[in-house]
Amino acid sequence: MSAVQELLVLPLALLALQASLCHGACVEVDSDTEAMVDKGFKLGCISCKRRGEVSATATVDWFFKASNDTDFSPLYSYEEQQAYITDSRFYGRLDWNGSKGTRDLQDGSIYILNVTFSDTGTYKCQFTRSLLYGSHVFPSNTTKIVYLNVVAQLTRGLASILSEVMMYVSIIGLQLWLVVEMIYCYRKIAAAGEEALRESAAEYLAIASESKDNCASEQVAE
Structure with a gap:
């Protein structure tokens, strides 16, 4: 290998090494807001951690307020890689669709199976995150709202x-x-x-x- 070829290969090798050490970027994308009855639907909720180099733990809690309700009621919780459905109207119809295999949650999305017209309403997704700075723990909360409309045919x-x-x-x-x-x-x-x-x-x-x-x-x- 000539000296010129070596000079070309070295930057490429360094770039490949750097790329292998990188992690996927987090992008906060809004959830879709229109679901089709009897189909599945993903309720999106992403809260990116601002300091990627800082370790953190997070839990995700979902709340639901139907179109004829006045207050939110607990719907779903995800903590320590365990899921809990707390609203009987959604028993057997919710699946975790967010970050997996980690306590540092940034994607708190859930998936609704067999959507019904009664699922129309307002959904609230709440991240409770603890940033770990050595011996100091800095808590932070993030809340996102999704207004879901269930229709017979998507438009x-x-x-x-x-x-x-x-x-x-x-x-x-x-x-x-x-x-x-x-x-x-x-x-x-x-x-x-x-x-x-x-x-x-x-x-x-x-x-x-x-x-x-x-x-x-x-x-x-x-």
Whole structure:
């Protein structure tokens, strides 16, 4: 391996090592708010930890207020990797869909099986997190609200349609740009090749002319 190849391989090796040590980024995405009756639905709830290097533990509690209720009632709890359904209306219909295999919860989503019209209402997701700074524990709470509407048939909103159209327009635009770049590069390479051929031909003619002149000079000298 040449010295140039070694200089190219070293940064790539360091980059691969750094990538292997990285963890997936946490992004707080809002939950969908429209569910179809008799189907499953994910109630999304994500609370990202602001200091990724700090150890933490967290519990997640869900509360539910039906459309005809006045107050929230406990619905679901997840603590120490154990789930507890506390609302009899949801017995056998809730599954944990959040962070797994860790006490440092950042995704507290749950999944509702066999959605019914009575599931329409307001859901409250509450993170109770303890940040561990050595011997000091810093508590913090985060609450997110999801307004769920259960319908017989899902409808596509205008924003969804526009986003899909923009996605296809972007894909086509990128493909056209790539074709233009390929044509430009091909022409540039072809022009460079022709120029190189002309220079080689000129150099060859110059050498041939010089050799001819040298031969003529030698014959005159003889």
